[in-house]
Amino acid sequence: xxxxxxxxxxxxxxxxxxxxxxxxxxxxxxxxxxxxxxxxxxxxxxxxxxxxxxxxxxxxxxxxxxxxxxxxxxxxxxxxxxxxxxxxxxxxxxxxxxxxxxxxxxxxxxxxxxxxxxxxxxxxxxxxxxxxxxxxxxxxxxxxxxxxxxxxxxxxxxxxxxxxxxxxxxxxxxxxxxxxxxxxxxxxxxxxxxxxxxxxxxxxxxxxxxxxxxxxxxxxxxxxxxxxxxxxxxxxxxxxxxxxxxxxxxxxxxxxxxxxxxxxxxxxxxxxxxxxxxxxxxxxxxxxxxxxxxxxxxxxxxxxxxxxxxxxxxxxxxxxxxxxxxxxxxxxxxxxxxxxxxxxxxxxxxxxxxxxxxxxxxxxxxxxxxxxxxxxxxxxxxxxxx
Amino acid sequence: xxxxxxxxxxxxxxxxxxxxxxxxxxxxxxxxxxxxxxxxxxxxxxxxxxxxxxxxxxxxxxxxxxxxxxxxxxxxxxxxxxxxxxxxxxxxxxxxxxxxxxxxxxxxxxxxxxxxxxxxxxxxxxxxxxxxxxxxxxxxxxxxxxxxxxxxxxxxxxxxxxxxxxxxxxxxxxxxxxxxxxxxxxxxxxxxxxxxxxxxxxxxxxxxxxxxxxxxxxxxxxxxxxxxxxxxxxxxxxxxxxxxxxxxxxxxxxxxxxxxxxxxxxxxxxxxxxxxxxxxxxxxxxxxxxxxxxxxxxxxxxxxxxxxxxxxxxxxxxxxxxxxxxxxxxxxxxxxxxxxxxxxxxxxxxxxxxxxxxxxxxxxxxxxxxxxxxxxxxxxxxxxxx
Numbered sequence: 068x069x070x071x072x073x074x075x076x077x078x079x080x081x082x083x084x085x086x087x088x089x090x091x092x093x094x095x096x097x098x099x100x101x102x103x104x105x106x107x108x109x110x111x112x113x114x115x116x117x118x119x120x121x122x123x124x125x126x127x128x129x130x131x132x133x134x135x136x137x138x139x140x141x142x143x144x145x146x147x148x149x150x151x152x153x154x155x156x157x158x159x160x161x162x163x164x165x166x167x168x169x170x171x172x173x174x175x176x177x178x179x180x181x182x183x184x185x186x187x188x189x190x191x192x193x194x195x196x197x198x199x200x201x202x203x204x205x206x207x208x209x210x211x212x213x214x215x216x217x218x219x220x221x222x223x224x225x226x227x228x229x230x231x232x233x234x235x236x237x238x239x240x241x242x243x244x245x246x247x248x249x250x251x252x253x254x255x256x257x258x259x260x261x262x263x264x265x266x267x268x269x270x271x272x273x274x275x276x277x278x279x280x281x282x283x284x285x286x287x288x289x290x291x292x293x294x295x296x297x298x299x300x301x302x303x304x305x306x307x308x309x310x311x312x313x314x315x316x317x318x319x320x321x322x323x324x325x326x327x328x329x330x331x332x333x334x335x336x337x338x339x340x341x342x343x344x345x346x347x348x349x350x351x352x353x354x355x356x357x358x359x360x361x362x363x364x365x366x367x368x369x370x371x372x373x374x375x376x377x378x379x380x381x382x383x384x385x386x387x388x389x390x391x392x393x394x395x396x397x398x399x400x401x402x403x404x405x406x407x408x409x410x411x412x413x414x415x416x417x418x419x420x421x422x423x424x425x426x427x428x429x430x431x432x433x434x435x436x437x438x439x440x441x442x443x444x445x446x447x448x449x450x451x452x453x
Numbered sequence: 454x455x456x457x458x459x460x461x462x463x464x465x466x467x468x469x470x471x472x473x474x475x476x477x478x479x480x481x482x483x484x485x486x487x488x489x490x491x492x493x494x495x496x497x498x499x500x501x502x503x504x505x506x507x508x509x510x511x512x513x514x515x516x517x518x519x520x521x522x523x524x525x526x527x528x529x530x531x532x533x534x535x536x537x538x539x540x541x542x543x544x545x546x547x548x549x550x551x552x553x554x555x556x557x558x559x560x561x562x563x564x565x566x567x568x569x570x571x572x573x574x575x576x577x578x579x580x581x582x583x584x585x586x587x588x589x590x591x592x593x594x595x596x597x598x599x600x601x602x603x604x605x606x607x608x609x610x611x612x613x614x615x616x617x618x619x620x621x622x623x624x625x626x627x628x629x630x631x632x633x634x635x636x637x638x639x640x641x642x643x644x645x646x647x648x649x650x651x652x653x654x655x656x657x658x659x660x661x662x663x664x665x666x667x668x669x670x671x672x673x674x675x676x677x678x679x680x681x682x683x684x685x686x687x688x689x690x691x692x693x694x695x696x697x698x699x700x701x702x703x704x705x706x707x708x709x710x711x712x713x714x715x716x717x718x719x720x721x722x723x724x725x726x727x728x729x730x731x732x733x734x735x736x737x738x739x740x741x742x743x744x745x746x747x748x749x750x751x752x753x754x755x756x757x758x759x760x761x762x763x764x765x766x767x768x769x770x771x772x773x774x775x776x777x778x779x780x781x782x783x784x785x786x787x788x789x790x791x792x793x794x795x796x797x798x799x800x801x802x803x804x805x806x807x808x809x810x811x812x813x814x815x816x817x818x819x820x821x822x823x824x825x826x827x828x829x830x831x832x833x834x835x836x837x838x839x
Contacts, residue, residue: 068628068693070468075461081710082456242454274690276677277698280670288663304660307454311710312663320706324467324697 068274071323077211078237081311083303085241086113089120092199092237097155099126100148102168104160106130111247113203117159127151132160135218135225135339135346136167138183141174145182148175148196155197158235161204161252162259166215169233172196185228186217192230200238204248205310206256206347208263208317210238218340225336240314245306250297254402255347257293260313261286261398262350266329267322269358270436272367275325282321283375288312290376293402326436331357333434334445337422342412351399351406356451358392360444361435408453419449454660457709463597464623467697469689471627472499475506478585478623483541485512486534488554490546492516497633499589503545513537518546521604521611521725521732522553524569527560531568534561534582541583544621547590547638548645552601555619558582571614572603578616586624590634591696592642592733594649594703596624604726611722626700631692636683640788641733643679646699647672647784648736652715653708655744656822658753661711668707669761674698676762679788712822717743719820720831723808728798737785737792742837744778746830747821794839805835 080088093099099121108114129144147153148171156175158168172195174182184190202210209215214229245253268282289312295305315321334357335349344352358365366388373379373391381387396406408415423446426432434440440448466474479485485507494500515530533539534557542561544554558581560568570576588596595601600615631639654668675698681691701707720743721735730738744751752774759765759777767773782792794801809832812818820826826834 068468068690068697070471072464072466074464078458078460079709080458082454085456274693276690276694277670277674277701280673281667284663284666284670287666291662304454304662307660307710308662311454315663323465324693 068278068324069326073319073323074231075211075234075319077234077318079211079240079314080237081240081242082307083241083243085239086116086201087120089117089199089201089239090122090124092239093121093124093155093157097124098151098153099124099155099157100144100151100153100171101126101128102132102144102156102158102160102164102171103128103130104132104134104164107247108159108203111203111244113159113201113244117157117201127153132164132167134163135216136163136170138170138186138217138219139221141167141170141217142182144171145174153196155199158198158200159203161202162207162209165200165202165207165209165235166217168198168200169195169209169213169215170217170228172198172233173228173230186219186226189228190230192228192232194232195230197236200235202238202240202310203244204252204256205240205245205313206252206259208260208314210235210240211314211318216336223340225340240310242303242306242310245296245310246301248300251345253297253300254404255345256313257289257296257309257402258351258399258404259347260316261289262331262347262354263316264321265354265395266331267325267327269365269368269372270326270328271364272371273325278321278323278325279371281315283372285312285316285321286372286376290398293398297402328436330434330440330445333426333431334422334449337425338408338418341418341421342414344411348404348411351404352408352411352452353448355392355396355406356448358395360448360451361440362388364437408449415453419446419453422446422449454664454710455712459705459709460617461597461620461705463620463704465597465626465700466623467626467628468693469627469629471625472502472587473506475503475585475587475625476508476510478625479507479510479541479543483510484537484539485510485541485543486530486537486539486557487512487514488518488530488542488544488546488550488557489514489516490518490520490550493633494545494589497589497630499545499587499630503543503587513539518550518553520549521602522549522556524556524572524603524605525607527553527556527603528568530557531560539582541585544584544586545589547588548593548595551586551588551593551595551621552603554584554586555581555595555599555601556603556614558584558619559614559616572605572612575614576616578614578618580618581616583622586621588624588626588696589630590638590642591626591631591699592638592645594646594700596621596626597700597704602722609726611726626696628689628692628696631682631696632687634686637731639683639686640790641731642699643675643682643695643788644737644785644790645733646702647675648717648733648740649703650707651740651781652717653711653713655751655754655758656712656714657750658757659711664707664709664711665757667701669758671698671702671707672758672762676784679784683788714822716820716826716831719812719817720808720835723811724794724804727804727807728800730797734790734797737790738794738797738838739834741778741782741792742834744781746834746837747826748774750823794835801839805832805839808832808835
C-alpha cells in the first residue's frame with residue numbers, strides 16, 4: 068500500500084426531502100449566486116424546491132451552463148459574481164454545473180492575472196469562494212471531491228483543475244431526482260461511475276486489499292442496480308444505491324494508497340472535445356482497448372475483477388482476464404452504450420494520430436499508472452477503439 | 454436506505470515514516486499537551502519519533518492514561534490543561550488514550566458545571582479544544598470518529614460521549630507501529646474492528662446495498678490479513694490493511710443510511726466494568742449469543758454474511774445463518790479469543806441479572822436496531838454467554 072493523505076470535509080445530506088433543509092446550510096447574510104444548466108430543473112420541480120428553501124435569502128441566478136462547462140460561459144458568470152458582490156455559490160445540477168461552479172469558486176478569489184491561468188498553469192486552489200451543491204444527476208462525484216474539468220470551445224480542449232479549497236461545503240443528494248432523469252443520462256451516469264472505479268482499480272496489484280474490495284463493492288452495486296434504475300427510475304432503493312455509488316466512486320476514498328491509471332479519461336476527453344460525444348460514452352469506447360493493449364500489466368487485476376465482480380470461475384488467469392473485458396463491454400451494451408468510435412461518427416479516420424499529436428504537443432509523454440504510455444501507444448489504443 | 458448526514462473532517466496521514474511529518478500539522482504557536490498511556494511508546498521508539506518531530510514546540514507531557522480511560526485520571530490531566538494554558542492536545546496511543554483526549558477536548562472548553570455532566574447528561578460537544586493523534590494500536594477507529602467511551606472506576610460504569618466538535622484535526626497512522634504490538638492486543642484489535650462492523654451490518658435488511666458490501670469488504674479483509682498480522686507483525690502490507698480496515702470499520706461511513714444495533718457493545722461494556730475483561734473479548738463473548746437470541750430478525754443478514762464473507766454455499770437460509778455464527782466463533786477462537794464468560798471468570802453467576810438490573814435502573818429498556826430488546830432479553834443473552 069502506498070502512503071497517502073485523506074481529508075474530505077464536504078458535508079453530505081442524503082435522502083428523501085433533504086432539499087427542504089437547504090437553508091440551514093447557508094450563512095444568513097450570504098449573497099448567493101444560484102447556478103444551473105439548461106433549465107431541466109425548471110420542469111422537474113427541483114427549481115421550485117430550491118427556490119422555496121431559499122426564501123428570505125438574497126439570491127441572483129445564472130442559468131445556461133452547458134454540458135462540458137465552457138470557459139466562455141463561465142466568464143459571464145464570473146462577471147455577475149464581481150458586479151453583484153456575490154459571497155456564496157450554489158450549484159443546482161450535475162457534474163457540469165458543479166464543475167463550472169468550482170472554476171468560479173477558484174476564479175472569484177484568484178489573485179493572479181487572467182483566470183485562464185488557473186487551467187493552463189495547473190494552479191491548485193487553496194481557498195475558493197464557499198459553495199454548496201444540490202445534485203440532480205448522479206455520475207461524476209463532483210459533489211464530494213475537489214476536482215473539475217473545464218472546456219474551452221474555441222480550441223476544442225478540456226482542462227482539469229482542483230485543489231483542497233474546492234470541496235463543496237455541503238452537497239444535498241436526494242435520490243428522488245433520479246425519477247426525472249432521461250434514460251440516456253442514467254446510462255451515462257452508470258457508465259461514468261463504473262469507469263471511475265476502473266481507473267482507480269485496474270492497475271498493477273498494489274497491496275491495497277481493502278481499497279480493492281471497496282472498488283469491487285461499488286462496481287457490484289452498480290451492476291446490481293443499473294437494470295432497475297433504467298427500467299424503473301422511480302424505484303427509490305435502486306436510485307439511492309445508484310446515487311451513493313456514484314459519489315463513492317470518485318470522492319477520493321478508493322484511490323488512497325493505490326496507484327491510479329486515468330489514461331482512459333485522458334483519451335476520452337479528446338473524443339468529447341473533437342466530436343462532442345458524451346463523456347461517459349467516450350470512456351466506454353476507450354476502456355476495453357486500453358485493457359487489451361495493456362493486458363500483460365493489468366491481467367492479474369483484470370482476473371481478480373472478473374472473479375469477484377462478474378463471478379467468472381476457472382484457473383487460467385489470461386482467460387478470466389479476457390472474459391472480464393468482454394463482460395465489461397457487455398455491461399455497457401446492456402445500457403445501450405456503444406463501445407466503438409465508428410458507431411458514433413463516420414469521421415473517425417485520423418483521430419488516433421490527431422490525439423497522439425496533441426499529447427506530444429502538450430508534453431503528455433507518459434500516461435497510466437507507470438507514466439509509461441507514450442503518444443505512440445495512445446495512437447494504437449485509439450485505433451483499436453475505431 | 455435511510456436518510457443520513459455525513460461529515461468527517463479528520464485529515465488522515467497514512468503510511469511509512471509519517472510521524473516525521475507531525476510538525477506540519479500543528480500551529481507554530483500551540484502550547485501542546487502530549488498525552489499517552491502506560492509508557493509502551495517509550496520502549497517501542499514511537500515516543501522518540503514524536504519528540505523529535507515536536508522539536509521547537511512548547512510541549513507539556515501527561516502519561517499514564519489507563520486502558521478504559523478513567524475519569525479520575527483525566528481530571529488530573531484537565532488540571533494540567535488549565536494550569537499550563539494548553540491550547541492543543543496530542544494523543545499518542547490507542548483508543549483509550551484517544552478517547553481520554555476527546556473527553557479532555559470537550560472538558561477543556563466546557564462552560565457548564567462539573568465536567569462529569571458531559572458524560573451523565575449526554576452533552577454533545579459542538580466545539581472542543583483542537584487535538585491530533587498518532588495511532589499506536591489499530592482497533593477502535595477513535596482516530597477518525599467523534600465518539601469516546603470513558604470509565605468511572607468508583608462506580609464501575611462506562612459512558613459514551615461525543616459530538617461534531619470531537620473529530621481529531623489530524624491522525625497519523627504509520628502501520629510500522631504494528632510490529633511492536635503484543636499478540637494479545639493485535640487479536641483484540643482484529644476482534645474489536647470485526648465486531649464494530651457486525652454492529653452496523655447485522656440488522657434487518659435495510660436496502661443499503663453499497664453499505665452492506667463495504668461492511669463485508671472490511672470483514673473479508675480482516676479475515677484475510679488477521680493470520681498474517683498475528684504470525685508476522687512486521688509484514689507491512691498486512692499491517693497496513695489491518696490498520697486501514699480498523700479505521701474504516703468505525704469512522705462513520707458504513708453506518709450511514711442503515712440502522713445500527715450496538716446492543717453487543719452495551720452488554721460488553723458491562724462485562725469490562727464488572728470484571729475488567731478486555732473490551733474486544735467482551736464483544737466476542739456476547740455477539741454469538743446475541744445473534745442466536747435474535748436469530749429470526751437477523752437471519753437474512755446472517756445468511757448474506759455467511760455467503761459473502763465465509764463463502765458458505767447452499768439454499769437453506771437458516772442453515773447458512775447458523776453456520777455463519779459458528780464461523781464467527783471459530784474466527785475469534787483462531788485469534789485465541791475465548792467466547793464464553795466462564796472462561797474468563799469463575800464469578801460469573803448472577804452477572805446476567807445484575808446487568809439487566811443496571812439497564813432497568815438506567816432506563817435502558819429497549820436496545821438494538823428496533824429498540825426492542827428488554828432488560829429481560831438482555832438477561833437471557835448474557836446467560837447464553839456463560
